Amino acid sequence: MNSLKELKHYHSRFGFGLSLKDLLLFKESNSFDAHKNLEKQMDSRDFSPLEISRKLKPIRFKEMVGMEKSDRKAMIDADRKLVIEINGEWIAKMANTSNPLREKMSLFWHDHFACKPKTSYMTSSYLELIRKESLGNFRSLLHGIAKEPAMLLYLNNQQNRKGHPNENFAREVMELFTLGIGNYSEKDIKESARAFTGWNVDSDRHFKLNERQHDNGTKTFFGETKRWTGEEVIDRILEEKAAAEYVSGKIAKYFLGRPPSENLQSTLTRTFYESDYEIGPVLLAIAESDEFNSEDIIGQDVLSPVELLVRLERDFHLSADDNFYRIAIQKGLGQVLFQPPNVAGWPSGKGWIDASTLPTRLSLARAILLKNDYEVKTNKSFAQGEDLTENLSKRLKKGLQAKSNISAIEEAFGHMSYSDKTTQIANWLIPETVLNENEMIEEIKLLGFEGTKGALALIASLPEYQLK
Known part of the structure; x- marks a missing residue:
């Protein structure tokens, strides 16, 4: 790989963006x-x-x-x-x-x-x-x-008992975790739910099989009748190539920003299945595919809120006395870790952008680097306690309490003119397929930011910074 465009793309998809250190190393070796x-x-x-x-x-x-x-x-x-x-x-x-x-x-x-x-x-x-x-x-x-x-507990399997099966856990294992809709029957759900009866949690919050609540009778699953256990059900599901196709397809979409082509999907399914579900070979196959570095993939996906937060921390070396600013950003952009909207997970791609979240995204860098105002609505369920909610609200009125350390960036770009340093920083942080230097220069003139910190605030406030 000897293209800065491809290097930036690789780090944005298989990591959280190209670090300044890796950029400078690449400029030295060009490989x-x-x-x-x-x-x-x-x-x-x-x-x-x-x-x-x-x-x-x-x-x-x-x-x-x-x-x-x-x-x-x-x-x-x-x-x-x-x-x-x-x-x-x-x-x-x-x-x-x-x-x-x-x-x-x-x-x-x-x-x-x-x-x-x-x-x-x-x-x-x-x-x-x-x-x-x-x-x-x-x-x-x-x-x-x-x-x-x-x-x-999230999927209510503590309610799944012999004679009174709860199908929620078994359904999600097949529908969302392994096979996808259409690759199993309702009977498969009912019978596998019986295999998971008694799967519970003890007082120390560890897994426990409650033998008295477990249905040890015969069950017919995928056409085979025997005394299925939950472990056997999981292994039988993975015998289906549909599982390899469904899971590898989701992994590919995560890194490509769109579903893979039929040819690539076929390769990924075969690779995943024949390796007995090793994850590494699938990642290598995606990274080395022609699709990964195609022009209609690079810079065409939207950073999730967590990815954006991590990228800001990584690019600007942020630090703070506590985690309130991290929680504020996650809440403001609609993705709080460990609080998914439902068992199907979060949106992806353009699903992250709407009339409410876009202005919030574009204001983040200025709030952090230039200490501009940044507001986010809070509620008890988000902050998880009245005292935390009140504390968080007070802090946000003062702006985000995060400090940046841009000394390494100053060392790399500080000697340049404002126009040149802005261009160089943009070439580092913005995908080349969406980078328009002429428009950016006009933006510089309109906003009138100054210094390296101003250049960083400008670049990270552009819509293009939201892309990967």
């Missing part, structure tokens, strides 16, 4: 091996849990029964603050990691296996499973997710 870079990042030994994950403990709800109301509320509010801490630390990890591919795929799996964990302990357990397995084997990840307490 980049995407295949080697992907393989290096797919080394599972690189994984380490978030720091906060090491200190969390489960909330035992039975112990709360005899508590005073005020004590119970204080415990719940404290735990909700820990969820915000997990959110913030994951954002920081995405922005500062040397392995952005792991976090980028973790973000994909968080959407694919969309879930609203009830406590900080379950949030951490769910997230660390996804992060650990994000570049590994889908079969292993699926088995793990199916037994995650957060997912079992």
